[in-house]
Amino acid sequence: MKTLSESRCFGGTQGVYSHASEVTGTxxxxxxxxxxxxxxxxxxxxxxxxxxxxNAMTKAGMQALAAEAGLAVVFPDxxxxxxxxxxxxxxxxxxxxxxxxxxxxxxxxxxxxxxxxITEDLPETVFAAFDLDPERQAVTGHSMGGHGALTLAxxxxxxxxxxxxFAPICNPSVSDWGRPQLTAYTxxxxxxxxxxLLEDRGLDAPLMIDTGLSDQFWDKLGTEAFLAALxxxxxxxxxxxxxxYDHSYxxxxxxxxxxxxxxxxxLA
Amino acid sequence: MKTLSESRCFGGTQGVYSHASEVTGTxxxxxxxxxxxxxxxxxxxxxxxxxxxxNAMTKAGMQALAAEAGLAVVFPDxxxxxxxxxxxxxxxxxxxxxxxxxxxxxxxxxxxxxxxxITEDLPETVFAAFDLDPERQAVTGHSMGGHGALTLAxxxxxxxxxxxxFAPICNPSVSDWGRPQLTAYTxxxxxxxxxxLLEDRGLDAPLMIDTGLSDQFWDKLGTEAFLAALxxxxxxxxxxxxxxYDHSYxxxxxxxxxxxxxxxxxLA
Numbered sequence: 001m002k003t004l005s006e007s008r009c010f011g012g013t014q015g016v017y018s019h020a021s022e023v024t025g026t027x028x029x030x031x032x033x034x035x036x037x038x039x040x041x042x043x044x045x046x047x048x049x050x051x052x053x054x055n056a057m058t059k060a061g062m063q064a065l066a067a068e069a070g071l072a073v074v075f076p077d078x079x080x081x082x083x084x085x086x087x088x089x090x091x092x093x094x095x096x097x098x099x100x101x102x103x104x105x106x107x108x109x110x111x112x113x114x115x116x117x118i119t120e121d122l123p124e125t126v127f128a129a130f131d132l133d134p135e136r137q138a139v140t141g142h143s144m145g146g147h148g149a150l151t152l153a154x155x156x157x158x159x160x161x162x163x164x165x166f167a168p169i170c171n172p173s174v175s176d177w178g179r180p181q182l183t184a185y186t187x188x189x190x191x192x193x194x195x196x197l198l199e200d201r202g203l204d205a206p207l208m209i210d211t212g213l214s215d216q217f218w219d220k221l222g223t224e225a226f227l228a229a230l231x232x233x234x235x236x237x238x239x240x241x242x243x244x245y246d247h248s249y250x251x252x253x254x255x256x257x258x259x260x261x262x263x264x265x266x267l268a
Numbered sequence: 269m270k271t272l273s274e275s276r277c278f279g280g281t282q283g284v285y286s287h288a289s290e291v292t293g294t295x296x297x298x299x300x301x302x303x304x305x306x307x308x309x310x311x312x313x314x315x316x317x318x319x320x321x322x323n324a325m326t327k328a329g330m331q332a333l334a335a336e337a338g339l340a341v342v343f344p345d346x347x348x349x350x351x352x353x354x355x356x357x358x359x360x361x362x363x364x365x366x367x368x369x370x371x372x373x374x375x376x377x378x379x380x381x382x383x384x385x386i387t388e389d390l391p392e393t394v395f396a397a398f399d400l401d402p403e404r405q406a407v408t409g410h411s412m413g414g415h416g417a418l419t420l421a422x423x424x425x426x427x428x429x430x431x432x433x434f435a436p437i438c439n440p441s442v443s444d445w446g447r448p449q450l451t452a453y454t455x456x457x458x459x460x461x462x463x464x465l466l467e468d469r470g471l472d473a474p475l476m477i478d479t480g481l482s483d484q485f486w487d488k489l490g491t492e493a494f495l496a497a498l499x500x501x502x503x504x505x506x507x508x509x510x511x512x513y514d515h516s517y518x519x520x521x522x523x524x525x526x527x528x529x530x531x532x533x534x535l536a
Contacts (some may be wrong), residue, residue, distance in 0.1 A: 008482065008510075009518035058327045058517060064525075214276065242276075249326060250277035257332075 001129050004029065010067035011036035014057065019125045023102075023116040024080040030122060031057040031075035032130065039070035040133035041267035042126070043260070044118065044160075046076065046141030046148035049177070050096045053077045056142065061253035062260060069264035072132055076122055078144065080111040093181050099172075100148030101192050103185035112185055118148065119156055138263040142166040142252050143217075144177065146209075150194035157204050162266035164208040164259045166252045167215055170194040171222025178220075195222060198229045207237040208262045210255045212245025238262070269397050272297065278335035279304035282325065287393045291370075291384040292348040298390060299325040299343035300398065307338035308401035309535035310394070311528070312428075314344065314386065314409030314416040317445070318364045321345045324410065329521035330528060337532035340400055344390055346412070348379040361449050367440075368416030369460050371453035380453055386416065387424055406531040410434040410520050411485070412445065414477075418462035425472050430534035432476040432527045434520045435483055438462040439490025446488075463490060466497045475505040476530045478523045480513025506530070 004016040012035040021028045031053045043066070047056050056062070057075045066073050079085075079098035086107035088094035098114035127134050139160045141149035146168020153163040172178020173189040173196065182189040190196050207230075211223050223241075230237050240258075245251040272284040280303040289296045299321045311334070315324050324330070325343045334341050347353075347366035354375035356362035366382035395402050407428045409417035414436020421431040440446020441457040441464065450457040458464050475498075479491050491509075498505050508526075513519040 007514050007516045007518040008480070008512040008522070010522045014518045061329050061332065061521070063518070064329065064521070212276070244276040246275050248275045250275040250282045250331070253329070253332070254276070254278045 001125055009033065009063050012063070012067050014063060016053065021117055021121045023113040023121045024111050026080040026082055026085060026111055028080065028117065028122070029053050029077055032126065033057070033063050033066055033073040034130065035067045035070050035072060037070050038072055038132070039267070040131065041070065041136040041138070041264070042072040042074060042132045043263050044074050044076070044137065044139040046100060046118065046139065046145030047078050048143030048145050049078070049092050051078050052096070055249070059249040059253065060142070061256045065257050065260035069260055071260060071264055071267065072130065074122070074126060076118060079114060085111045092177060093184060097144065097181060099144060099178070099181050099185060099192070100152060101182060101185055105185060105187050108185045115152065115155070119152060119159070136161060136267045138162040138267055140164040140166070140259055140263065141168065143247065144169055146170065147172060147178070147194060151192055151197055153205055154194065154197040154201050154203050157201070160205055162206045162263045163203065164262060166255065166259070167211045167221060167247055168194065168209065169221055170226035175220045175222055177217070195225045195229045198226070198233055198235060202233055203235055206262070206266050207235065208259060209237060210240040210242055210258070212242045212247065212251045214244050215247045217247050269393055277301065278331050280331070280335050282331060284321065289385055289389045291381040291389045292379050294348040294350055294353060294379055296348065296385065296390070297321050297345055300394065301325070301331050301334055301341040302398065303335045303338050303340060305338050306340055306399070307535070308399065309338065309404040309406070309532070310340040310342060310400045311531050312342050312344070312386070312405065312407040314368060314407065314413030315346050316411030316413050317346070317360050319346050320364070323517070327517040327521065328410070329524045333525050333528035337528055339528060339532055339535065340398065342390070342394060344386055347382060353379045360445060361452060365412065365449060367412060367446070367449050367453060367460070368420060369450060369453055373453060373455050376453045383420065383423070387420060387427070404429060404535045406430040406535055408432040408434070408527055408531065409436065411515065412437055414438065415440060415446070415462060419460055419465055421473055422462065422465040422469050422471050425469070428473055430474045430531050431471065432530060434523065434527070435479045435489060435515055436462065436477065437489055438494035443488045443490055445485070463493045463497045466494070466501055466503060470501055471503055474530070474534050475503065476527060477505060478508035478510055478526070480510045480515065480519045482512050483515045485515050
């Protein structure tokens with residue numbers, strides 16, 4: 001692991017690091033915020049379409065709250081990158097759009113292994129390099145990253161003590177943000193659809209979701225289907241439908257405090 | 269004035285607007301955060317080299333605190349822009365590097381009127397469009413914007429009720445970030461040097477400054493000279509020399525709460 005930069009931030013350290021990932025076969029960059037008085041607990045923040053490790057690290061406003069709670073926050077990239085890595089002209093396919101699945105199809109199969117990256121390779125690197133507690137992990141994410149948080153939590157039950165999402169894509173089987181990409185990567189959508197996974201497997205961790213009612217991508221999120229599934233499956237959840245908020249980081253940062261507090265409580 | 273976007277943020281509205289500026293002769297873009305319960309008080313946030321209206325708006329973390337304090341925050345651009353506007357290949361001269369002065373020299377004289385823009389044109393537009401109180405203005409800024417905050421406050425005594433700066437350039441006459449640019453724009457540096465202005469005119473508003481002791485641009489800031497001038501002139505100030513912090517927004521956001529609270533107190 002190589003240190004690209006470290007900046008003091010709210011008394012802790014906002015670092016940017018790179019490492020060679022075995023599963024993606026590429027060099028991967030990630031951000032990690034280490035609070036001034038770490039408790040060992042760690043929150044994974046999965047970002048949305050077009051984002052790198054950097055966007056949430058600079059815009060989501062997590063550090064002030066993580067510093068108070070003693071929580072480390074990891075900001076992974078959203079896909080493998082590089083000239084040798086498959087890509088597409090569309091912003092929502094290929095580099096910057098990994099959708100947190102392991103691709104098995106076409107040109108994507110070689111490097112796009114984001115599920116394994118987030119749940120195996122990156123944790124291995126992080127827990128080897130930093131004094132953090134693998135028994136106290138939580139996951140959150142925004143948009144495509146909210147899809148990642150929900151689906152990885154359900155695919156890897158027991159790994160995350162709490163789960164949250166900001167404006168998650170949560171019924172991708174019927175969304176332009178999901179169906180084309182998951183089909184291109186894996187040939188199917190159902191196993192990667194939070195609504196269907198919830199009906200199929202349930203979720204054994206506390207859940208918090210916030211979505212803006214003025215989200216300009218509302219039609220792509222599938223919020224209604226996911227809420228219906230929560231009700232049908234009697235899954236405990238704290239759900240905020242937020243008047244006037246859109247899909248931007250102005251929305252995410254407005255509710256970041258509540259999400260960090262939620263995770264801190266369950267990681268204590 | 270044209271609305272480019274409005275996003276709900278901490279219960280208020282983060283807007284981006286554009287207007288035709290008479291003094292710069294260009295279309296100018298600015299951000300304005302309106303808190304949910306505005307008191308009418310307004311804080312001007314002047315950004316640093318290479319920044320547009322957007323950087324601080326998305327990275328400085330001012331909105332959460334401004335929302336609590338009922339403070340509006342304006343995020344102006346750092347220079348006129350456009351194909352017809354003079355520029356230079358250097359990142360620290362021309363577009364993105366207005367240095368908050370009115371240029372009188374060379375190709376810059378036509379559009380680079382940032383002192384007049386920040387103190388005349390933009391306030392006129394803002395106070396016409398928003399229900400804010402011209403009697404309750406404060407100013408802050410980062411790096412080149414800290415230079416702007418300090419010098420504009422001293423050149424326009426009585427305008428700002430309180431003044432603060434994050435890692436300001438405060439002795440530009442002897443800095444690579446100041447001497448070449450102020451000379452190119454105005455043929456001189458002394459009238460635009462916060463240290464010299466302080467000795468010459470003093471400052472009649474409460475002052476807060478924070479600078480990181482690991483600032484990678486420490487040599488360009490002139491912190492020592494300015495602190496010496498504060499002492500010599502017996503100017504009241506709250507000064508933070510912050511262990512381990514660098515020049516980034518990770519530093520700015522870490523101390524944003526203290527600056528907003530400082531201004532809110534003096535604008536109350």
